[in-house]
Amino acid sequence: MAAEKESQWTSCLYGFLVAIVVLSCGFFFFSSEDETRYELGDVTADTMSSETTPLSEMNVENSSGAVSRLGKKKIAHVADKLTTLTLLGRVTADNFDGAPIAGAIVSGCSTLIRIPQPVNIKSTKTDAEGNYRLELQGVEPSRWHIRATADGYADSSVILPLAREYHHNFPLHRKGSASGIVVNGANEPLSGMKVKPKPFMMVVWNFLDVLRFDELPVAESQADGTFCINELPTSKSLYLLVSDPNGKYQNVVSSVFEVPSEGMRIVMDKQGGCTVNGIVVDENDSPVGNAHVVMSLKGIVNNQDSMLTDEQGRFTMRGLPSRQPIDMVAVGRNHYNSDLSKKMVLRLADGETTDIKLQFDPVPPVFDVQGRVIDSVTEEPVKGLYLTYKWEGHNALTTTKTDNDGMFTFTQVCGDYQMSLLNQSKTHQYVFAEKQDFEYSIVNDGFVYFKRVLPSGFDAPEDKIVVHVEQSPVVQIHAVNHQKPGRGIVVWNANDGVGHVTNTSGIVTMLLPALSEKNTRLMLFASDMDKDNDDKFVYGTCEVDIRDCLERMKRGEVLKEELVLEPPEFELKGRLTVKGEKTSSPMSIMCSIRMPGNSADLPVMKLKMPIMIHLDGRFEVPIILGYDIGIAVRYAEDNRYKTSSPVWLNPEDCVGKEISFVFHSQNQSLRIE
Known part of the structure; x- marks a missing residue:
């Protein structure tokens, strides 16, 4: 499948992290106005040790996809849910099999916190073999921003969904530099231009996922127009966002490059960039200071940038391009909050200056989900079934597992939510039954993903649901290209146009549609580029008998089919x-x-x-x-x-x-x- 090489990216001036929604977590909150204390179960803010990463305010996402503050509400017994989350791993040089790096620092911070302070960060050092053990206090599971640093190497960071024990290895790469010159359309050097390196990412889910990437150094062009940026990772594909602080020239995005790189030439040939003057306010129209304002311009290489509002909630962005749609959104109502405001889309005329207001939605109600999974045929609880859930419009998934009674819990839910099933059986998969006892909507035809639609005016502390599931047969497809495993190939279901990607062994397990008079056979199709034959196009098809799969499922077996890719005739x-x-x-x-x-x-x-x-x-x-x-x-x-x-x-x-x-x-x- 030809993937569009479009991506989104963003940056954060203070560069440590932005929060992705953590769904199972408590919070505490200080009101600066009335000094009211809000407790985390039996643990108050006063008793939170500096050795423990504070959970601060909980952030969840509303039905429009924005993350919203829970507000001033006391949540009982949250302290009982805190546990030690242990992260184990190894830090090595250049690749996973490289030499161990002793004395490297591995640190962790809750993704709830937008602008971390030292008290929010827990760290440890690697031993002589490069091994580390980092212990954090939090809810299981929860999402954490983990960073590894070492002298002589570029930093590496990742967001992980930590449980009681989680393993992650860090390969650190040597530092390199990028240099070049900035000139105008007349080939005259430009000084004072701001040169920001940005990571080129093929897939970006949302603003909250990408703000953490603004951890790279920034340079300024000198009197002769030259610039040099050091301390860059040699492993990442980067590009440069070049901007004029005075707004005379429009922002320019360079082509993608790899470090080290020299002799780059940035031409700023368009004058009269657009200017946006704005203010960020909360649901009561009160100014929000120190919020991140994110600008996103979708293009062949995305043009995305951010800045902080001042204490009065105001900001100014200069040098923006004209006649192109520009998305603008504010992130974070305060230091510990990372919710999204309503998004505004602008399309400005040449040299236009405009005023905008970015406003946060009111805080929606917060509740827990108490659920039970039942097999609709046997009417028995389904134990050990993994469920993922998320807020609508947000792609950060959190996983839970049913217990021996089929019970599961989602904590601190906000608005309509989506659920999906993670199946691990080799012979069948569970899908949601069409008939449920609550209001919902199916997100896809496979019935493995649905959205829970809350009743109008819902304001209960718990949403109690019984989820009915049923077994559906699967087929295992082995894609072969030149007698080699067809890894990373999209196998399409010709009946519904849904594609599934093969693993490194060229194998993919596919869910079969329900058997009916019109649906007795499944046609599968796959295509690829033959790397051993000048990237020539190859394809393959095969048919699957749904009745055969059903009979095999009853016997505890799975149908296996080979899909051979060959050149077209x-x-x-x-x-x-x-x-x-x-x-x-x-x-x-x-x-x-x-x-x-x-x-x-x-x-x-x-x-x-x-x-x-x-x-x-x-x-x-x-x-x-x-x-x-x-x-x-x-x-x-x-x-x-x-x-x-x-x-x-x-x-x-x-x-x-x-x-x-x-x-x-x-x-x-x-x-x-």
Whole structure:
């Protein structure tokens, strides 16, 4: 599957961390106005030792995806849930099998805390063999920001869902530098430009996940325009965000590079950047000081930055580009809080200056979920079943497990929540039964993921639910490419267009749909690029008998099928012509396939390849007999990658022919000439 190389990233000026939502945790809170004490069970803030990471205020996410403060509410018996969370591991040089690093510092801090202070951080040192043992006090499970540092090496950090004992190894890489020059459109050196290195990330879930990455040094261009940034990790793909503190020039994003790198040339050729003056307020319109304001501009390489508001909640961002959608959001109502404000989307004219207000939502009610999982056929409790849960719109998952009575608990829940099932059986998987005793909505057709919809006006301390599940058979697919395991290949279910990725052994276990008169067989499809044959396209298909899988499940067996990938027998020869003013530039051809038919509701499977367009407009597309093929154009516009709507063709009509396509660049449409 051709993945879009689009990513989001952000930065935080104070760089230690931003919180991701921790779902099972208590809190304490000091009111600066009336000095009221809010307790963590039997433990008050006064008795929290500096040797223990304070849990501070609990952060949870509301139904719109924003993380919200629990407010001034006393939670009893939370102290009983605190336990010692032990992190074990090894710190090595360059890779996991490298030489041990003695004396490296491994530290941990709760992801609840947006701007950590020394009292919030617990640390330890590695021994002569590079081994470490870090003990933290918290709720099981909970999420922690863990960092490893050592002299001569770049820091490494990760967010981990810690339980009573968790293992994680840190390979630290040597430090390197990046240098270059900043010039204007006339090739004149520019001094005083701010040069920020940023990590290039393929996948970014949300703002809270990425603020922790702003831990890299920042440089300023000198009088001759040159800059040099030291202390950079040699293992990461980076790019540079270059900005003018005076706002004369628009911000510029460099291409992606790896450290060490020298001789980079940054051209700031666009003047008249846009300016945003704003204020951040809470639900009562009171200013919020020291909140992070995050700007995100989605592009081929994302342009994302952040800054802190002053004590009056005000901020100014200069040098922003015009005529492109800019997302802006505020993070954190105070030092210990990391909730998100309402997001604002801007599209500014050339040189425009505008005023905005970012406001936090009111605090929603907080409750616990007391649940029980029952097999809908046997009516027996299901023990040892793993469930994951999260807040809607937030991708940080927390996992729990049912006990011997099928019971499970989610603590400190806020608003509608989503649940999914983690199955470990080799012969079957559990799915949610269609009939439940509470209001819900199914997120996907596989019934392994649903959203609990709370009743209007819900304000109870607990949401008690009984979750009905049922067993569904699975099939184990072994993808083979040149007699080698097809690792990392997407195997598509042609019946519903859902893809599943093979593991390093080329194996993937897939959930089968329910048996019906129209659904007795399952068609699977996979594609890849043959690394041993000049990246030629290969594909494979296989059929699965659902009845056979059901019979095997009853016997405690699982059906295993081999899916062999081979080159296609036929190709479609095409020629692309671009008409209209070139406001958008074609980059490549993207292909998809689907089962034959004219319905727009047919499931679509993407082929794992972008197809090159030759200088004369020619291109070749593989034809897979038995499937309609969709041709689309991937193009660049306003610094963003986009894809046109596909033109669908019957493959039998394309064999041995050359088909002419016209791409209209002004409305980004594709048609056959």
